[in-house]
Amino acid sequence: MKIKKGDHVMVMAGKDKGATGTVIAAYPTANKVLVEGVNMIKKNKKVTNQGFRGAKEGGIVTQEAPIDVSNVQLVDPETKRPARVGYKINEDGTKVRVLRPSGKEI
Template structure:
C-alpha cells in the first residue's frame, strides 16, 4: 500500500524530528518509499567529486527525504496542521478533505 495523502506542491509542517515545527512546500513525493522531500527541511551535506568543469570539488547542501508520517498537511483555511481524509463527490471524483474542518483540499 503506497498511496500517499500528501502530494507535490502541498504545504506541510514537520511534526517530528530535528526540524519539528518548520513549514515548507513538498518538492517531490516518493510513494514507493513512503517519503517526501520538503523545501528547506532535513538539509544534508553531500560531497561533490572534482570534475573537469569543477576541478576543486565541493560540499553541497541537499534536501533529504522525510518519512511521510513526520509531516502534516497545512489546512489552507485554518493554516494549521490537519489530518487528511477522502470523500467521493456525486460525479465520482475522489477529493482530499481536511478532517477537522471538512473542507476540500484539492
C-alpha cells in the first residue's frame, strides 16, 4: 500500500469526492484507510458510568469509517493537486516513495 498514516490525501470517488484530509490509520490487510473528516457515520454507543464524576456517557456518536485505498490519492504539497505515488531505489539502496508527475521524494 502506497498510502501511509499521516499522509495528506484527497478523495477521488464516492460520496465525499473532492474532500481532503489526513490519514489517521491505515489497514493494509483490508486495503482501507481512515481519513480525518471523511466518510462520517453515526454509531450508537452504550451508556457507561465511567464518565466524569460518574456521569453517564452514551448515545449517538459521529465518527469516521474506513474508505478503500483505491479511492484516495496523495496530495502534492507544492501544487496542492492529487498525484500518483511510485517507488524509487536510492543509491544507498533504500526504497523511497516518489510523486509520479514531479518525481520528488515524499
